[in-house]
Amino acid sequence: MKRTVRFIVNGHSVEVDVYPHWNLLRVLRDELELTGAKQGCGEGECGACTVLVNGAPVNSCIYPVLEAEGKEVLTIEGLMTERGELHPIQQAFLDKAGVQCGFCTPGMIMSAKALLDANPKPTEDEIRHAIAGNMCRCTGYVQIVESVMQAAEVMSKRSG
Ligand code: FES
Ligand code: FES
Numbered sequence: 001m002k003r004t005v006r007f008i009v010n011g012h013s014v015e016v017d018v019y020p021h022w023n024l025l026r027v028l029r030d031e032l033e034l035t036g037a038k039q040g041c042g043e044g045e046c047g048a049c050t051v052l053v054n055g056a057p058v059n060s061c062i063y064p065v066l067e068a069e070g071k072e073v074l075t076i077e078g079l080m081t082e083r084g085e086l087h088p089i090q091q092a093f094l095d096k097a098g099v100q101c102g103f104c105t106p107g108m109i110m111s112a113k114a115l116l117d118a119n120p121k122p123t124e125d126e127i128r129h130a131i132a133g134n135m136c137r138c139t140g141y142v143q144i145v146e147s148v149m150q151a152a153e154v155m156s157k158r159s160g
């Protein structure tokens with residue numbers, strides 16, 4: 001039997017009828033049409049489905065949707081401003097070629113967002129640690145780390 005779950009996605013309250021066994025990724029993608037978070041392994045291993053719940057990164061493919069009740073969920077779609085400007089992390093991934101095939105990118109960016117919110121000036125090691133749960137099968141992590149470094153710089157200048 002379906003149940004109603006209520007939570008906040010990218011600043012908007014939503015109410016969705018779900019089966020209790022559904023995971024958050026399924027609801028975001030199939031019920032709310034927020035397809036930025038990707039389904040990779042579906043087993044909590046690759047990080048392609050990473051979104052933030054109350055500011056913390058979670059693998060939404062294994063996060064029971066009922067646990068989102070009353071919480072704030074942020075997806076990659078929520079990073080862009082209402083005027084359509086990219087978030088500095090998104091811009092940095094474009095500038096520094098952190099986007100390769102791009103499948104892992106939404107998850108990487110959300111992990112980077114959680115890191116930079118908590119630690120605005122991370123070291124390279126701290127960045128590598130923060131994205132350790134996000135797999136990229138392309139050419140490697142150098143450009144991704146550089147992207148996060150650039151984003152940190154831009155964001156710290158903006159915050160003054
Ligand atoms: S799809 Fe969720 S961790 Fe891989
Ligand atoms: S850019 Fe292709 S998997 Fe990361």
